[in-house]
Amino acid sequence: MTQPATSLSWVKTPKQARSRATLQRFQQAAVDLLAESSWDQISVDDIARSAGSSVGAFYTRFADKDALLRSVHESFLEESEATSNAVLSPERWEGCSIPEIIRETVTFTIQVYREREGLIRALTAHAATNEDFRERGLAQGRHIGELLRKLILARRKELLHPAPAVAAEFSARLIHGLLFARALSGDTGESGSIKLTDQQIRTELIHAVLAYLGVFSTQDWDS
Amino acid sequence: MTQPATSLSWVKTPKQARSRATLQRFQQAAVDLLAESSWDQISVDDIARSAGSSVGAFYTRFADKDALLRSVHESFLEESEATSNAVLSPERWEGCSIPEIIRETVTFTIQVYREREGLIRALTAHAATNEDFRERGLAQGRHIGELLRKLILARRKELLHPAPAVAAEFSARLIHGLLFARALSGDTGESGSIKLTDQQIRTELIHAVLAYLGVFSTQDWDS
DNA sequence: TGTACATCAGTGAACGCGCGTTCACTGATGTAC
């Protein structure tokens, strides 16, 4: 969301700095409103008001209401891809062992889900009945799984798991699945008989993945 | 969905067998349509037509459109609770070890998610912006977590994990999270570079949970 | 630097479609005697 997706064809490219700012305000307004409501519940009027603009201005920037959501989705995916490329790049982890990689990946992923909980929830809800969105999300998941897979396969000697490729893919899914369900349910850890804090989730998730992979880690239970 | 929730106050109790059948047809129509579309995208007219009935008949049975969704949700939760109570009852597992319990729980849960994928997706999407639905879903998750926790705590000597209560709760979340994400993304295992079949998911998930719990299992990798 | 004109950006009222809900009416079922 930090960069507008000005190159997208369904967004009418602004010619003046003023309207570029307006376009960003629309995108930010959408992100803000999506944290609370589903896309269907948000009206173009809501978006315009939240952006401090007008309905007419909206339609000079976007072909239709859907175009804004697509551009927000696009930005989210682009940012997410760039970030995961950076975090999971092979160079960054040269000389590091699997426990170190898993520890940071889990920590980082928890943080991302925390910060983007509202948006993730809204985009996912929309993807539930939108083939395009769903396919893009799947592709994104596959990409991240592949990055992690490469890191782990390069260290396959550390594993007890008999099928390193499957193990790597499944590890990514374990992490994503747990945090995804947590984000979607809006479980902030305050309600319920058993509360798991972010810190506990982190500890347990790291342990679970390492135990699953069959990595011998010193002090698996700490930090 | 097999039983209508006739006791619910927002559903107008039918006085004749004919209308009870109509009510069930409306509920079934909703379930069918929800497998493909979100609730907002389904019109009362769609529901009436799919049920082979009329809009007017709908409103003699339900207070409003939302009432039908609530009754479908209610039925789903009731059925889900009854089933998990039966599957995870302490009596059923007397004399059994944790690996046996986990193996069947995972197998069973995979099957449930498979059968109810469409409905789970739709109800979850709706819950994303509906506090009531979300809270009911959370309560459901907590309940199932508790059932599993009791089974595991009664066998805590089998565990290496230092905190059995946390371990039990987290195990439930691992299982749910992975299958939930899989159901929501609509990933049927046919697309993507790495495909995981139901069978593989089952094997890996059982192994992951047992490894996490720290249970010594003979032939963890088979069956 | 100033003026005229073209294009870009923005406004908000009006339009019209879709959908939830209502309602006057018809048909079916049950009950009283």
Added chain:
DNA sequence: TGTACATCAGTGAACGCGCGTTCACTGATGTAC
């Protein structure tokens, strides 16, 4: 068993509200000379 009447169940056209989209218009920015 048959008839009259009351209540339940169902029909589908009509209503009206909300919201996406359009459009005539005003204001701002940029450019030519």
